[in-house]
Amino acid sequence: MPVEIWITYILILMIIASIAALEIEDVLSSIVAIGVVGLGVSLCFLFLQAPDLAIVQFLFEIFALIILVKAFLGKEYHKTESTKLNIILTIVTIITLTSILIFSVSVFDLLPDFGKPYMNTAQYYLDNGARETGAANLVSSVILDYRAYDTLGEITVLFTSILGALSILRIRSQMKKENSESQNA
Amino acid sequence: MIVYILCFVLFLVGIYGAITKRDLIKIILSISILGYSVNLLFILFAYRSESIYPILSKGKEILPMVDPLPQALVLTSIVIELGTTAMLVALAVRLFEKYKTFDITQIRRLKG
Numbered sequence: 584m585p586v587e588i589w590i591t592y593i594l595i596l597m598i599i600a601s602i603a604a605l606e607i608e609d610v611l612s613s614i615v616a617i618g619v620v621g622l623g624v625s626l627c628f629l630f631l632q633a634p635d636l637a638i639v640q641f642l643f644e645i646f647a648l649i650i651l652v653k654a655f656l657g658k659e660y661h662k663t664e665s666t667k668l669n670i671i672l673t674i675v676t677i678i679t680l681t682s683i684l685i686f687s688v689s690v691f692d693l694l695p696d697f698g699k700p701y702m703n704t705a706q707y708y709l710d711n712g713a714r715e716t717g718a719a720n721l722v723s724s725v726i727l728d729y730r731a732y733d734t735l736g737e738i739t740v741l742f743t744s745i746l747g748a749l750s751i752l753r754i755r756s757q758m759k760k761e762n763s764e765s766q767n768a
Numbered sequence: 769m770i771v772y773i774l775c776f777v778l779f780l781v782g783i784y785g786a787i788t789k790r791d792l793i794k795i796i797l798s799i800s801i802l803g804y805s806v807n808l809l810f811i812l813f814a815y816r817s818e819s820i821y822p823i824l825s826k827g828k829e830i831l832p833m834v835d836p837l838p839q840a841l842v843l844t845s846i847v848i849e850l851g852t853t854a855m856l857v858a859l860a861v862r863l864f865e866k867y868k869t870f871d872i873t874q875i876r877r878l879k880g
Contacts, residue, residue, distance in 0.1 A: 594774040601801045605785040624804045632821040632834045654857045673788045680780045691772045698817030705835040721822040725840035737844040744851035748858040
């Protein structure tokens with residue numbers, strides 16, 4: 584079968600799984616459904632000839648599942664009844680998003696067809712990447728040599744986000760410590 | 769072209785979840801759906817039919833290769849998504865400790 588048909592099937596499965604993840608009440612079930620979506624993305628990367636991306640996406644999915652399960656499992660909250668206003672707002676949102684989809688179909692005609700990309704800059708990387716950088720993996724030659732400044736900026740964003748997460752969690756542990764000290768005193 | 773439209777449908781499902789859901793867990797999940805669909809759209813643009821992955825090796829005949837540039841951009845973007853997801857989860861856990869709920873309509877007194 585050609586690649587396009589495989590990817591169509593996987594994408595339909597991913598859409599169903601994402602709707603299920605958003606609509607299921609149980610927390611664990613929705614986290615598992617989001618895992619289906621992420622592993623579908625990883626499978627699509629394999630079909631689209633991006634093996635290193637598939638590995639990274641697989642690892643990302645497992646880490647994300649561990650984080651989400653560790654953080655959210657067992658934390659039930661009392662769901663309020665959905666009022667009439669909420670149902671009306673949901674229907675309005677669905678109608679608006681469907682109309683956006685219908686009007687934006689013609690935009691996709693302007694894009695290059697699937698399987699025929701514009702390769703102006705990338706063809707230069709493919710032809711000269713191994714000779715100029717000495718890397719056998721041309722993706723890493725682009726990351727670490729031609730676009731090294733982009734990578735530096737992206738690493739800065741990653742570092743900042745991890746720093747933010749750590750500082751948010753650290754404030755919590757400090758507050759816990761203060762609470763226990765006040766209880767002891 | 770059908771794959772582009774399906775990928776856009778996945779993006780719209782993510783937007784629908786982020787707008788209509790009032791549960792913080794569901795909002796975090798829909799933000800990760802948005803990230804998946806955008807990454808996948810980049811790689812769909814990069815695919816060239818009847819070509820191989822962009823890795824050279826000895827003794828392999830030179831075939832046409834797929835576009836390495838979007839793959840390089842998406843590779844770091846996936847890792848950044850993990851960092852932002854961890855930060856969102858940390859914020860949600862902190863909010864749950866303070867307000868004992870994930871419902872965003874119940875979280876009102878945002879101070880201190």
